[in-house]
Amino acid sequence: MIEVSKGIYWVGAIDWEIRDFHGYATPKGTTYNAYLIVDEKVALVDTVKEPFRDELLSRxxxxxxxxxxxxxxxxxxxxxxxxxxxxxxxxxxxxxVYASGRGKKGIEEVYGERWDVTAVKTGDTLGLGKRTLRFVETPMLHWPDSMFTYVEPDRVLISSDAFGQHVAGSQRFDREADPHALMEDAKTYYANILMPFGTLIQGLLAKVPSLNLAPEIIAPDHGLIWTKPGTIIDAYGRWSKFEARDKVVIAYDTMWESTGKMAHLIARGAIDGGVEVKLFHLRKSPYSEAVTEIQDAKAFIIGSPTLNNGLFPTVGGFLYYLKGLKPKHKIATAFGSYGWMGGAVKEIVARLKEMELELAEPALDLRYPVTKQQEQECIEFGRKIAKQVKEAKQ
Ligand SMILES: Cc1cc2nc3c(=O)[nH]c(=O)nc-3n(C[C@H](O)[C@H](O)[C@H](O)COP(=O)(O)O)c2cc1C
Ligand SMILES: [Fe+2]
Ligand SMILES: [Fe+2]
Structure with missing residues (x-):
């Protein structure tokens, strides 16, 4: 039995084996957290994924x-x-049942009016006896129907998917975990799920005082519970502003290693230029890993060979995934190798323009295997990006 705070229990489930969460790699598994509040009345906040219902009910x-x-x-x-x-x-x-207005609509769309569902708005409360639940709508964080449930006077914020991490384990609280690993897990989760909602998160964080939220504990729906909530609130403040380091992320694919060779030479140039570099081969690493590194990098560079006049498919998929996450305030550019008419690099540049990013020109578009002279061009390209990164304000 796991008590989050007196009378408030974790009754969720541990999914040790999940490795893909709607396309996002979850090498550490996850948990589905649900919370039971026992007072004169008993309230259950959230349930779990369907195959885990017996685990929830037995807890x-x-x-x-x-x-x-x-x-x-x-x-x-x-x-x-x-x-x-x-x-x-x-x-x-x-x-x-209590849900947001859109939540009530959603429940009734699926099940009709089978249950007594009350729609709540921000500020509405539900008394349990000594405790009161207060609801805060958080539309589009990350679904239209999302809301938080705040337990008073215990100051426990049950924050739905916000502040979560995908990690399975025997630990339930931040204090039991390695702090660095925990923040990395939280960042991966933020980058892949919440990155598009930075402006909304900024708005919510600014409203916290007027909403009378002063959580001592933040209990998310995945991963560990925050008993020192300042750590994760500060991190969300930084991430939602896209605060970035002097780091360049290189993500590419290759058929015959020409683009691969370019990627490694560009990395070498950028390292020579004095910035941190992360490099991902997009058929060897999940998209979510590269996206996590892009979250706090000042620049990223995408590489693709030309295949049948266009992008290599993993690169196309990656750009599509990244576009949906709406990265902002980043320097970006492209590189690649082609055989005759080319096309891939132009295509990457077009996709980057759609993302309204600052383009570092010109992209590096080389024909066939890389010559000695072109090797130098690649190294120089990396150095130039590093210089631009170091000169960038943010
Ligand atoms: C199946 C296939 C299709 C290709 N299609 C094109 C093409 O449409 N246009 C082009 O310029 N080059 C094309 N190429 C040539 C490659 O872009 C060229 O070999 C390039 O150097 C490959 O880079 P890589 O070593 O990074 O895979 C094609 C190569 C292959 C194997
Ligand atoms: Fe969700
Ligand atoms: Fe979730």
Whole structure:
């Protein structure tokens, strides 16, 4: 039995084996966190992914009879937290449901008016006895129906998907983890899930005082619970502003190693130029790893050979994935090798323009295997980007 704070329990499930979370690599697995608040009334906040419903119900059963749950709070309707909702409601026969307005609509679209669902707005409360739940709508963080549930007077913020990390393990709290690894996991999660919502996150962080939120504990729906919430709130402040380091990320693919050779020479030049470099072969590393490094890099460079007049497919896929995450305030450019008419580098540059990034010109577009003279050009290209990075303000 895991107590988050007196009378507030973690009743989630550990998914040790998941390695792909809707396309995002999860080498460490994940958890689906759900929370049970036991007072004069009993409230369950969120459920778990459908195959884990028995684990949830048995954890609840260690504390109270699940049939005695009075309220089920749905912070958002994604399947990893909502997948076993109907089965939980079959057991918690008398439970009333609370969700945001869009959440209520979503539940009724799927199940009709099978349950008593109350739509709540920011500031609405639900008394449990000594404790009160206060709801905060967080639309588009990261779904239209998303909201937070704040438990008073315990000052526990159940933050849905915000502040999470995909990591399975025996630890439940930040204090049990290696702090560096924990922040890396939180950054990977932020980059791949929350990067597009930086402006909304800035807005929410600015509103925290007026919302009367002063959490002592932040309990997200994935990974470890923050007992020192300042650490992750500060990090979200930095990440949502795209605060970046003197770092260049090189992501590429290659058929016959010409583009590969260029990638390594460009890396060498950038290292000579005095910046940190991360390099990813896009068929050997998941997109999510490269994206995580781009999150706090001042520059990234994408490389592709020309295949049938266009991009190598992994590079096309990566650019598409990255575009959806809306990276901002980055220097970007392209390189690649071609045999006759080319096309890949032009295509990368076009995609980068669509992302409204600052383009470091010109891109490096070379024909066939790299000659000695072109090797020098690649090294020089890397040096130039490094110089631009070091001169960039942010
Ligand atoms: C299946 C295939 C299709 C190709 N299509 C084109 C093309 O449409 N236009 C072009 O300029 N080069 C084309 N090439 C040539 C490659 O772009 C060239 O060999 C390049 O140097 C490969 O770079 P890499 O070693 O990084 O794979 C093609 C090569 C292969 C193997
Ligand atoms: Fe989600
Ligand atoms: Fe989630």
């Amino acid at each position: 609840v059963g260690e504390i109270v009879d699940p049939a005695k749950i009075d309220y089920v709070i749905v912070n958002h309707l994604e399947r990893d937290h909502f997948g076993s909702f109907a089965q939980v409601m079959d057991v918690a026969k008398n439970a009333k």
